[in-house]
Amino acid sequence: MSTQVKVSNKEFEVIFETESKTSGTINGKAFNLDISQLGPNIYHVIKDNRSYRLEVLEPADGKARLKVNGTIYEAETVDKFDALLKSLGMEKGGVSKVNELKAPMPGLVLDVHVNPGDAIKKGDKILVLEAMKMENVIKAPADATVASVEVQKGQTVDKNQVMVRFA
Numbered sequence: 001m002s003t004q005v006k007v008s009n010k011e012f013e014v015i016f017e018t019e020s021k022t023s024g025t026i027n028g029k030a031f032n033l034d035i036s037q038l039g040p041n042i043y044h045v046i047k048d049n050r051s052y053r054l055e056v057l058e059p060a061d062g063k064a065r066l067k068v069n070g071t072i073y074e075a076e077t078v079d080k081f082d083a084l085l086k087s088l089g090m091e092k093g094g095v096s097k098v099n100e101l102k103a104p105m106p107g108l109v110l111d112v113h114v115n116p117g118d119a120i121k122k123g124d125k126i127l128v129l130e131a132m133k134m135e136n137v138i139k140a141p142a143d144a145t146v147a148s149v150e151v152q153k154g155q156t157v158d159k160n161q162v163m164v165r166f167a
Contacts, residue, residue, distance in 0.1 A: 004078035007066075011078075098142050101164040103157040107131035112153055114164065118146045126164060129157070138163070 005012045016024040023032045034046040041056040057065040063076045110128040114120060124140045144166040151163045 006076045008073050098166055100162045103161045105131045106159050109151045109155045114146045116146050116148050
């Protein structure tokens with residue numbers, strides 16, 4: 001499974017080959033890690049015969065500050081929806097005012113988490129869309145107020161169909 005990771009504004013594609021996430025590829029180059037946990041959020045990592053002390057500072061929702069051998073890095077994992085938005089030329093955070101939320105792909109609405117009149121914040125869960133046998137959590141692209149919900153649980157949607165309108 002491919003994961004996009006952003007560290008100090010550099011992007012990497014990480015593909016893990018094992019469930020333990022100790023080997024795979026980073027931007028096509030193979031890696032193998034030996035990881036030992038030293039304490040809560042503190043690890044000893046050996047990569048390419050080099051030793052690293054890794055401390056995870058302030059982990060929160062796909063973002064973390066990492067302290068590696070005394071140097072602090074900002075790290076963020078990018079979920080599949082964010083990667084899809086980027087591939088469509090719609091960077092997350094680049095939208096200040098939105099009028100509507102359209103389906104990024106055809107699918108089945110599994111759950112709706114908002115109602116008309118709800119005030120939502122950027123990143124809040126709006127609905128769950130099943131596409132290609134995968135559940136995709138559709139999140140708010142910006143702070144807004146829900147004007148209307150155009151879909152309901154169990155409904156199928158087409159790509160670019162309006163699902164939610166904002167005031």
